[in-house]
Amino acid sequence: MSETKELTLTEVAAHNTKKDLYMIIHEKVYDVTSFVDEHPGGEEVLLDVGGQDGSEAFEDVGHSDEAREILDGLLVGNVKRMPGDPAPKAQASTSSSSASASSSSGSLGVGLYAIVLLGGLIAYGAFHYVNSQQQSQ
Numbered sequence: 001m002s003e004t005k006e007l008t009l010t011e012v013a014a015h016n017t018k019k020d021l022y023m024i025i026h027e028k029v030y031d032v033t034s035f036v037d038e039h040p041g042g043e044e045v046l047l048d049v050g051g052q053d054g055s056e057a058f059e060d061v062g063h064s065d066e067a068r069e070i071l072d073g074l075l076v077g078n079v080k081r082m083p084g085d086p087a088p089k090a091q092a093s094t095s096s097s098s099a100s101a102s103s104s105s106g107s108l109g110v111g112l113y114a115i116v117l118l119g120g121l122i123a124y125g126a127f128h129y130v131n132s133q134q135q136s137q
């Protein structure tokens with residue numbers, strides 16, 4: 001393909017039948033019409049996201065590299081986002097999850113220190129308690 005086509009969400013959404021099925025995965029538009037009958041996961045799941053952004057559904061399954069190679073062969077072009085269009089699914093979820101992951105790992109680190117410290121203090125106290133009990137006998 002020499003030139004890259006650009007399709008708006010509305011244009012992609014028009015291709016939502018089994019005989020004419022487009023899908024967006026990671027901001028690229030794919031024509032999956034020829035693949036519907038061959039999909040090992042069945043046609044139903046593809047029709048579900050037909051004309052829409054299937055990035056999340058595609059990644060949730062954990063498709064193989066082979067599946068990604070098939071995608072390459074079905075490429076139609078890029079998504080043209082218009083003002084007011086919803087944000088890309090996969091990118092939005094990655095950025096928010098990485099942000100929450102980094103902040104939660106920070107607080108987990110502090111919590112972990114507190115638990116280790118508390119465990120040490122309890123062990124120390126128990127050791128002394130057992131010692132004093134033995135001495136008093």
Ligand code: HEM
Nearest residue numbers: 032040041045046049054057058061063064066067070071
């Ligand atoms: C055009 C996009 C897609 C392509 C090229 C594709 C391709 C494939 C391929 C080659 C497999 C076999 C296992 C593997 O190699 O990973 C597979 C399995 C599967 N796919 Fe997709 N897939 C696409 C989209 C989707 C979507 C949107 C869903 C939605 C949930 C989906 C659901 C599944 C499931 C559930 C399986 C597992 C089937 C099984 O092992 O029983 N796929 N797909």
